[in-house]
Amino acid sequence: MNSETPTxxxxxxxxxxxxxxxxxxxxxxxxxxxxxLPARCYYDPDIxxxxxxxxxxxxxxxxxxxxxxxHPGDYFTSTQFGEPVLIIRDQKNTLRALIxxxxxxxxQIVPNGRGNAKALVCPYHxxxxxxxxxxxxxxxxxxxxxxxxxxxxxxxxxxxWEGLVxxxxxxxAEPLAPQLQGAAExxxxxxxxxxxxxxxTEYPTTWNYKFSFETGYEAYHHEGIHKxxxxxxxxxxxxxxxxxxxxxxxxxxxxxxxAHPFGPPPWKSTEEVxxxxxxxxxxxxxxxxxxxxxxxxxxxxxxxxxxAGANRATTSVSYAPWALARPxxxxxxxxxxxxxxxxxxxxxxxxxxxxxxxxxxxxxxxxIHPIEAQLSHYYNWFLDQYLTA
Numbered sequence: 001m002n003s004e005t006p007t008x009x010x011x012x013x014x015x016x017x018x019x020x021x022x023x024x025x026x027x028x029x030x031x032x033x034x035x036x037l038p039a040r041c042y043y044d045p046d047i048x049x050x051x052x053x054x055x056x057x058x059x060x061x062x063x064x065x066x067x068x069x070x071h072p073g074d075y076f077t078s079t080q081f082g083e084p085v086l087i088i089r090d091q092k093n094t095l096r097a098l099i100x101x102x103x104x105x106x107x108q109i110v111p112n113g114r115g116n117a118k119a120l121v122c123p124y125h126x127x128x129x130x131x132x133x134x135x136x137x138x139x140x141x142x143x144x145x146x147x148x149x150x151x152x153x154x155x156x157x158x159x160x161w162e163g164l165v166x167x168x169x170x171x172x173a174e175p176l177a178p179q180l181q182g183a184a185e186x187x188x189x190x191x192x193x194x195x196x197x198x199x200x201t202e203y204p205t206t207w208n209y210k211f212s213f214e215t216g217y218e219a220y221h222h223e224g225i226h227k228x229x230x231x232x233x234x235x236x237x238x239x240x241x242x243x244x245x246x247x248x249x250x251x252x253x254x255x256x257x258x259a260h261p262f263g264p265p266p267w268k269s270t271e272e273v274x275x276x277x278x279x280x281x282x283x284x285x286x287x288x289x290x291x292x293x294x295x296x297x298x299x300x301x302x303x304x305x306x307x308a309g310a311n312r313a314t315t316s317v318s319y320a321p322w323a324l325a326r327p328x329x330x331x332x333x334x335x336x337x338x339x340x341x342x343x344x345x346x347x348x349x350x351x352x353x354x355x356x357x358x359x360x361x362x363x364x365x366x367x368i369h370p371i372e373a374q375l376s377h378y379y380n381w382f383l384d385q386y387l388t389a
Contacts, residue, residue: 014046014049014050015050015054015386016041016044016047016050016386018038018383018386018387022038023383023387025365025366026376026379026380026383027380027383030365033367033368034368034373034376034379035365035366035367035368035379036366036368036375036379037210037379037382037383039358039359039360039363039366041208041210041382042207042208042210042211042308042309042355042358043208043308043309043355043358043359044308045307045308047308048208048307048308051385052081052305054385054389055287055382055385055386055389056081056287056288056305057081057169057170058168058169058170058173058389059168059170059173059245059286059287060159060166060167060168060173060176060245060285061080061166061167061168061287061288061302061305062164062165062166062285062288062289062300062302063078063080063085063087063097063165063166063167063302064076064078064087064164064165064302064314065163065164065165065197065300065316065318066095066160066163066164066165066193067163067196067197067318068087068114068165068197069087069088069089069095069114069165070089071089071116072089072090072091072092072093072131073088073089073116073117073118073131074088074089074114074115074116075087075088075089075110075114075115075116075117076113076114077100077110077111077112077113077114078167078304079112079304079306079312080167080169080304080305081305081306082306083099083169084099084100084101084108084112085097085098085099085100085156085167086098086099086100086109086110086120086153087158087165087167088117088120088131089131090130090131090132091130091131091132092132094132095158095160095165096131096132096133096155096158097155097156097157097158097167098133098153098154098155098156099153099154099155099156100153101153101154102122102124102125102127103127103135103151103152103153104122104124104125104127104138105124105125107122107123107124107125109121109122109123109129109153117131119131119136120133120153125139126139127139129152129153132152133152133153133154133155134148134149134152135148135151135152156168156169157169157170157171157173159175159176159177160193161176161177161180161184162184162187162192162193163192163193163194163195163318164289164300179243179244179245179246180243180245180246180285181243182241182243182246183243183246183248183283183285186240186241186248186281186283187281187283187293189267190293190295190298190320191320192293192298194320194321195297195298195318195319195320195321196318196319196321196324197316197317197318198317198318198319198324198333198337199316199317199333199336199337199340199341200314200315200316200317201314201315201316201340201341201344202312202313202314203312203313203314203315203344203348204310204311204312205303205310205311205312205313205348205351206309206310206352206355207309207311207351207352207354207355208308208309208311208355208358209287209288209303209305209311209313210382211351211354211355212290212301212303212311212313212351213284213286213287213288213290213301213303213378214375214378215347215350215351216282216284216290216292216301216347217247217249217282217284217290217372217374217375217378218237218249218371218372218374218375219233219234219236219237219249219251219282219371219372220234220369220371220372221234221347221350222234224350225346225347225349225350226343226346233251233253234371235371236251236252236253236254237249237250237251237282237371238250239373239374239377240281242374242377245285245286245381246283246284246285246286247283247284247374247377247378248281248282248283248284248374249282249374250279250280250281250282251279251280251282252279252280253280260273260295260296261296261332261336262296262319262320262322262323262324262326262329262332263326264295265295265296265320265322265323266322268295279294279295280292280293280294281293281294284374284378286378286381286382287382288302288303288305289301289302295320296319296320296323297317297318297319297320297323297336298317298318299315299316299317299318299340300314300315300316300317300318301313301314301315302314309355315340315344316340317336317337317340319333
């Protein structure tokens, strides 16, 4: 069998097909150097459609943070695969993920964005739902033949992990928390679930969602896109540990005045502070969440899935309560939020260039540099999904 013969064929399911050489490039590498997924995985609409049904809808998708809907009635929206989703905290202080569509004649109920509601009232005919999605009443007159208990808004599974809100379209999916036990241990000292969001930006993307993930999952691009202020820092990063659906690489920066902009954290020992090397954790949770966690902050990137080459992303930054309580915190926070926005602008420029280049018909070989070796775990996870999901 030559290298151009597809080795995994499932035409009836529309499963993407890969040659032996393409699989080898990801699994063990060519000439000892591992590579990426085939380029078509970043632009082919048929591959994306398959991914939606067989990968993305089967895994936990991060949509935000707990404090985006902190009090009863608080809500925010997300659109995934064309489905309007409402994340809302109900009267009993429980976060819920509801399909944001009236059961009467399918109007979207809550406009996209954030807010607070005493009840969910459809703007078209004023059918009213409780915050838990159950139907409260119809206008003009009730319909006795309609069982209100069966007219609740459809609900998706929701889990909150370390203050992050995840949803899942698959009712049979494994619970999330046990799959992230190792990541939780890595982040335990930060008390990340108590952090509060202080900056957030949403933006349309003109690139495949994998590029958003990959850009946050390696520091090698510090030497290019962020060269003016992060050049020379890539070498301080290295892969750390991996789980079934996640991976981590760590950065240990040399002594710097920027290591503790709010001052040392209360949980850091005197010896650690004196050492002067700050630890930065970069966590990737497949398929759509990138976290950058340091002693005082967590930055995150998430994606709303729309198409192979046009999606919507959110970048946000949250800070530890102890940091926000320190003298001068407001000025420091303002500067760091602006840094987040500037960084995202640079990453956006990079991702746009990646998407322009990935469509070249000459893309038959890719190379993963040792500084970005953790990407191999991500590509192997994806290849597992393509071949077995």
